[in-house]
Amino acid sequence: MRILVCVKRVPAVGSRINVTGDAQQVDTAHLGFTTSPHEECATEEAAQIVEQLDGDDHAVVVLTLGPDESTEQLRYAASVGGTEFALVIAEGGLDWDPQRTAVAITSAVRELEAVDGQFDLILFGNESADGGNFQVGIRVAHALGRPIVNGIKGIDVGERGFTARRETDAGYEVYELDAPCALGVKEGINLPRYPTMKGRLASRKAQIQMLECAQDAAAGGQSRIRLHRPPERASTTVTLGDSAAAAPAVVDLLDELGVL
Structure with missing residues (x-):
């Protein structure tokens, strides 16, 4: 079985986040980084x-998109399985939008599968x-x-694929998916081991x-939109009375x- 895990390098929890001068990206100059918890x-x-x-013919392939420094997160993944x-x-850096990220990851998955076969x-x-966009996995799977x-809190291996459980207010939703398939995992599905x-x-x-x-992931970008407050409207005060006699007017x- 071959499993691909897509991870992201994100600022460490508790870091003080500053933005660049144009307010379009996170200033990463003094940040520590880690793997996104999910x-x-x-x-x-x-x-x-x-x-x-059973057997040794299984692989956990870990993929990330980012700068050279992202090898730190891959080496951490190597230390935990x-x-x-x-x-x-x-x-x-880190601030790619979900569309560009999904295009790049989809291309990388196809390249890896062309050499070693399809991921189960x-x-x-x-x-x-950091971004919390909820889009990348869905876009890649669709492509x-x-x-x-998404929202998976339990995975079991079956004969033809996988059984996945998603937690709801009433209990669990159970999904049976034939391989190959994709799942979005939530924090709490397990307790990650220490290396x-x-x-x-x-x-x-x-x-x-x-x-x-x-190459088709190179296009794209961000633009800043400002919302201006509408002009203030002059208020008018009307006195209806100052005693019980004003009640009918009210x-x-x-x-x-x-x-009424």
Whole structure:
């Protein structure tokens, strides 16, 4: 079985976030980074699935899109169960929109599958911890022509595919998906393991495949929209009276305004 996990490099929890001068991007000059929590759980879930299967012909491939520094997140994945790693080089740091990100990841998945065969399961975080757009996994699955369910809190391997559970107010929704398919995992599906010393040492030797970003993902951008306050309207004060005798006038006014 081959499982692909797509992860994202995001600012560490508790970091003070500043924006650039044009207010279009996050200023990353003094930030620490980590793996988005939902995707950290997705990596752990993939590792657990593979560990439960017999034989050695299984792989947990971890893919990320970002700058060269994103290899830090891939090496962390190597220390907690990842077996193969790929980095899609993306200029411009973290602030790619979901459309461009999905195009680049889709192209990378097709490139990886052309060499080693189709992934049985692609795991995404339900949403990234920084942008929270909820779009990338759905866009990639749609482009690849594969079913996807988001908000997953449980995964079981079946004969033909996977059974996924999504938590609701009334209990769980259960979905049966034939492989190949994709799932969006929520934090809480498991408790991610801490990397061991052996794992950390092994992660230094992990081979990371560098992939070119798809050309059609290069277009796009952001624009700033300002909302201007409408001009203030002059208010008018009307005195209806200062005693109980004003009550009929108040009733008439409320009736005229349609309140009564």
